[in-house]
Amino acid sequence: MPISKLTFFIFLLLFHFANGSNATAAKVDVGIILDLQTPLGKMYKTCISMAIEDFYFKNSNYSTVIVPHFKDSSKDVVSAASAAIDLLKNTQVVAIWGPQTSIQADFVIEIGDKVEVPIVSPATSLSLSPHESPYLIRSSWCFAFQAKAIAAVVKNFGWREVFFIYEDTKYGSGLVQFLAEELLNSNSFVSSRNAVSPSAENDEILQQLNEIKKKLQAKVFVVHMLPSLASRFFQMAKEAGMMSKGYAWIVADPLTSLLDSEGIEAMQGVIGVKAYIPKSDEVISFVRRWKKRFYEENPEIERPELNVFGLWAYDSIAAVAESVERVRADASPRFKNMARGGGSIDLEAIGTSNSGPKLAPLIRNFMSKGLSGDYNISDGQLQPSEFEIVNVIGNGVNTVGFWTVQNGVSKDLAIIWPGKTTIAPNGLSGSKLRVGVPINRTFDEFVKVEKDEDGVVKATGFCIDVFEEALQSLAYGDGLAIEYIAFEVENYDDLVYQIFLQNIDAVVGDVTITNIKTKNAWIFMKPLTLGLWLTIGAFCIFTGFVVWVLEHRENTAFAGPAMQQLGTTLWFSFSTLVFSHKENVTSNLTRFVVIVWLFVVLVLTSSYNANLTSMLTVQQLKSIDMIKKGEYIGHKNGSLITGFLKGSAVFNNYNLRYFGTIEQYEDALSKGSRNGGAAAIVDEIPYLKLVLGKHCDKYTMIDPIYKTSGFGFAFRKGSPLVGDVSIAILEMKENGKMDLITRRWFGAQVCCADGLEGLGPDRFTGLFLIAGVSSSMALAAFFSEFFYENRDILASSASVKEKLQSLARAFVERKDEGLTTVGIEMQEANNS
Numbered sequence: 001m002p003i004s005k006l007t008f009f010i011f012l013l014l015f016h017f018a019n020g021s022n023a024t025a026a027k028v029d030v031g032i033i034l035d036l037q038t039p040l041g042k043m044y045k046t047c048i049s050m051a052i053e054d055f056y057f058k059n060s061n062y063s064t065v066i067v068p069h070f071k072d073s074s075k076d077v078v079s080a081a082s083a084a085i086d087l088l089k090n091t092q093v094v095a096i097w098g099p100q101t102s103i104q105a106d107f108v109i110e111i112g113d114k115v116e117v118p119i120v121s122p123a124t125s126l127s128l129s130p131h132e133s134p135y136l137i138r139s140s141w142c143f144a145f146q147a148k149a150i151a152a153v154v155k156n157f158g159w160r161e162v163f164f165i166y167e168d169t170k171y172g173s174g175l176v177q178f179l180a181e182e183l184l185n186s187n188s189f190v191s192s193r194n195a196v197s198p199s200a201e202n203d204e205i206l207q208q209l210n211e212i213k214k215k216l217q218a219k220v221f222v223v224h225m226l227p228s229l230a231s232r233f234f235q236m237a238k239e240a241g242m243m244s245k246g247y248a249w250i251v252a253d254p255l256t257s258l259l260d261s262e263g264i265e266a267m268q269g270v271i272g273v274k275a276y277i278p279k280s281d282e283v284i285s286f287v288r289r290w291k292k293r294f295y296e297e298n299p300e301i302e303r304p305e306l307n308v309f310g311l312w313a314y315d316s317i318a319a320v321a322e323s324v325e326r327v328r329a330d331a332s333p334r335f336k337n338m339a340r341g342g343g344s345i346d347l348e349a350i351g352t353s354n355s356g357p358k359l360a361p362l363i364r365n366f367m368s369k370g371l372s373g374d375y376n377i378s379d380g381q382l383q384p385s386e387f388e389i390v391n392v393i394g395n396g397v398n399t400v401g402f403w404t405v406q407n408g409v410s411k412d413l414a415i416i417w418p419g420k421t422t423i424a425p426n427g428l429s430g431s432k433l434r435v436g437v438p439i440n441r442t443f444d445e446f447v448k449v450e451k452d453e454d455g456v457v458k459a460t461g462f463c464i465d466v467f468e469e470a471l472q473s474l475a476y477g478d479g480l481a482i483e484y485i486a487f488e489v490e491n492y493d494d495l496v497y498q499i500f501l502q503n504i505d506a507v508v509g510d511v512t513i514t515n516i517k518t519k520n521a522w523i524f525m526k527p528l529t530l531g532l533w534l535t536i537g538a539f540c541i542f543t544g545f546v547v548w549v550l551e552h553r554e555n556t557a558f559a560g561p562a563m564q565q566l567g568t569t570l571w572f573s574f575s576t577l578v579f580s581h582k583e584n585v586t587s588n589l590t591r592f593v594v595i596v597w598l599f600v601v602l603v604l605t606s607s608y609n610a611n612l613t614s615m616l617t618v619q620q621l622k623s624i625d626m627i628k629k630g631e632y633i634g635h636k637n638g639s640l641i642t643g644f645l646k647g648s649a650v651f652n653n654y655n656l657r658y659f660g661t662i663e664q665y666e667d668a669l670s671k672g673s674r675n676g677g678a679a680a681i682v683d684e685i686p687y688l689k690l691v692l693g694k695h696c697d698k699y700t701m702i703d704p705i706y707k708t709s710g711f712g713f714a715f716r717k718g719s720p721l722v723g724d725v726s727i728a729i730l731e732m733k734e735n736g737k738m739d740l741i742t743r744r745w746f747g748a749q750v751c752c753a754d755g756l757e758g759l760g761p762d763r764f765t766g767l768f769l770i771a772g773v774s775s776s777m778a779l780a781a782f783f784s785e786f787f788y789e790n791r792d793i794l795a796s797s798a799s800v801k802e803k804l805q806s807l808a809r810a811f812v813e814r815k816d817e818g819l820t821t822v823g824i825e826m827q828e829a830n831n832s
Contacts, residue, residue, distance in 0.1 A: 030324075032069060035100060036070065040100065047313045048317050052321065069091050095120060105125075118363055120319075122309055124253070125143070139319075146273050150273055159248070162183065164192070164221075164224070176190065196225065213240060220425065234266040237266070243419075252272070256273060269415075269417045272397075275372075277371075290306050291304055291306070315375040318368065326362055327358040434504045437487070437508055443510065445461060473731065492511055495509075500716075511713070539772075543576075554586050555583075555586045555587075557583045668681065790807060793806045
């Protein structure tokens with residue numbers, strides 16, 4: 001039976017006298033609202049009572065002592081609110097600890113904000129925000145903090161998607177947003193989610209699980225619900241066969257922290273994250289005392305278990321007691337504007353607390369070294385530190401690792417998974433991957449489908465080898481069996497649609513990835529490579545500089561302010577590219593440099609025009625203008641090209657003929673349209689490269705008429721294989737495995753030059769060498785003459801600095817003006 005208020009008060013006085021405590025300490029009333037009929041509520045009550053006793057035993061000289069007033073909310077929202085109003089109106093408490101559930105706390109917090117009384121609650125729901133409620137102090141970690149830790153566990157095992165199952169309440173759904181965000185940061189995602197009502201019968205839960213099992217996309221589940229629902233849920237999951245080998249279950253806190261006190265027989269192999277509490281000597285001693293005290297108060301509970309929420313409650317009561325001492329919260333009256341009379345639940349009659357505005361900020365920002373470790377409340381929220389990763393085994397939980405923001409998962413996680421296996425699940429919906437393959441009677445090099453006597457499909461070819469090699473390179477590839485299913489379809493869209501119908505999991509073959517046709521607006525840049533464009537720009541600037549050096553002392557066109565000289569020089573150099581320069585040059589050296597440079601420009605522009613003309617001619621071939629109207633165009637029947645040709649207005653004036661093999665393509669082109677062949681073949685690039693590889697000397701391939709992204713594999717939307725296989729293919733290209741497979745099926749690839757690549761600087765090395773040498777010679781001749789003209793400066797007795805300054809002035813000034821100035825300077829230097 002709960003200790004009455006009078007009994008507890010007498011016990012507290014006797015305890016204080018016996019231990020030398022200050023008997024004259026002012027009594028400060030604090031309300032405690034708990035679900036006292038639940039094991040968790042009873043655990044809280046014992047922890048809070050012991051916290052008060054221990055605190056004042058250590059601080060016997062304090063002038064205040066808090067007196068707890070316990071109220072039972074009976075797991076009811078209305079009862080919790082009524083208890084809060086009764087404590088405020090009739091007991092005039094200065095603070096309230098509780099309620100312990102989020103739905104109850106939501107109402108009590110609103111009351112606390114109105115009467116300005118601090119509400120210290122262990123409720124973890126994100127819907128309770130200390131930022132929005134200035135009198136709320138959350139004495140436990142908010143459950144959103146654990147999203148990073150859960151995402152780290154998912155990433156540690158390479159899982160790409162999870163199925164989120166949560167309690168159908170505001171508390172249960174609050175985690176999904178944060179979990180989804182953290183999973184995306186870890187290259188994973190929440191593929192599906194399912195809500196379970198707390199009032200659902202076991203049969204309803206079992207039906208939900210069976211439906212999930214049928215449409216299962218992932219076998220990794222994250223569960224966020226309270227223990228009362230979780231114990232029934234996992235029992236039904238076991239009956240549904242979902243607690244067996246191949247499944248992975250992760251439970252979120254506070255469920256993880258409460259596993260010790262709930263039935264876990266059906267949760268074997270489940271892993272979870274919870275707050276880590278260092279096992280100090282003080283904690284060990286407290287747990288021993290707590291168990292003895294708890295059993296004395298609750299003999300009907302045979303195996304009492306203390307969890308982190310009890311330790312947090314202990315530390316939070318110490319925070320309240322310390323804050324009460326600092327503000328002398330026993331001041332009377334405790335409420336202002338309090339009306340006399342009225343009903344016991346008349347909220348308006350309570351008024352507002354005198355001590356609350358001072359007390360709340362102290363509790364909302366409190367730091368201490370408590371039983372739970374570093375107990376740090378900041379802005380009304382208990383701050384997280386380290387998470388513990390646990391594994392349900394037998395009748396308890398084992399610690400298998402830790403997680404922190406700084407270090408991530410601390411070590412390899414040795415886990416016993418559902419089905420009593422140590423092999424981590426691969427996270428896929430099944431151990432067998434159903435792969436659809438097209439029956440291709442044309443190009444066997446890409447995919448060839450055969451059936452043995454038992455009707456088992458055997459697929460070979462380039463696409464098959466690439467796919468199987470990519471799967472084998474995955475961490476879970478060895479445990480993934482492939483079942484090929486053959487489809488004979490005219491349109492590959494119908495084959496891919498089978499994935500949507502869930503008849504297959506993937507499509508492998510010569511499946512083309514289509515995209516939007518684009519026009520090349522930058523073709524005028526393609527005749528020359530980037531290297532040649534940069535080289536031309538550099539030589540333009542260099543030639544302009546040489547011309548300026550040679551002309552600026554004698555030619556007024558290159559004289560004037562510095563910016564004008566710079567503009568004129570750049571204009572002159574770049575205008576030579578189109579032969580539009582207008583400035584006259586006066587120096588013979590300049591004429592020599594410009595003549596050589598103009599010759600270089602002439603060669604470059606002629607080459608540019610020729611290459612651009614060739615490229616534009618090829619682009620014109622895209623419209624098939626070079627093929628006479630009425631001629632035959634060949635293509636492969638049933639392919640992407642068939643629909644393209646029939647739906648394009650470009651080919652309305654041509655006849656179409658079907659061909660199916662490389663040999664037929666070559667034969668058709670050899671015969672021509674008039675002899676039963678074709679004037680051109682329109683097909684996808686991989687097929688045409690096969691033709692060119694054998695007949696490169698006879699035919700050529702023009703740029704694509706319709707851009708695609710090449711061949712690819714098709715998976716269902718959101719499949720974890722999409723990212724994994726894509727990365728594996730990139731690695732195959734880097735490590736050379738892709739080249740080996742290519743040579744295996746297509747042999748050595750012959751490169752057919754089309755003569756349309758951009759021109760590079762290596763083709764004009766001699767030309768640029770001539771221009772560079774010519775300009776350098778001109779500069780050498782100029783400076784030889786310049787130094788000869790100013791030999792008096794060089795021979796003077798002036799310092800090196802003065803000589804350089806005089807030479808610089810002579811260089812930048814006009815030649816006729818500089819003669820007088822230099823003469824005067826030399827005379828002054830000699831006189832000195």
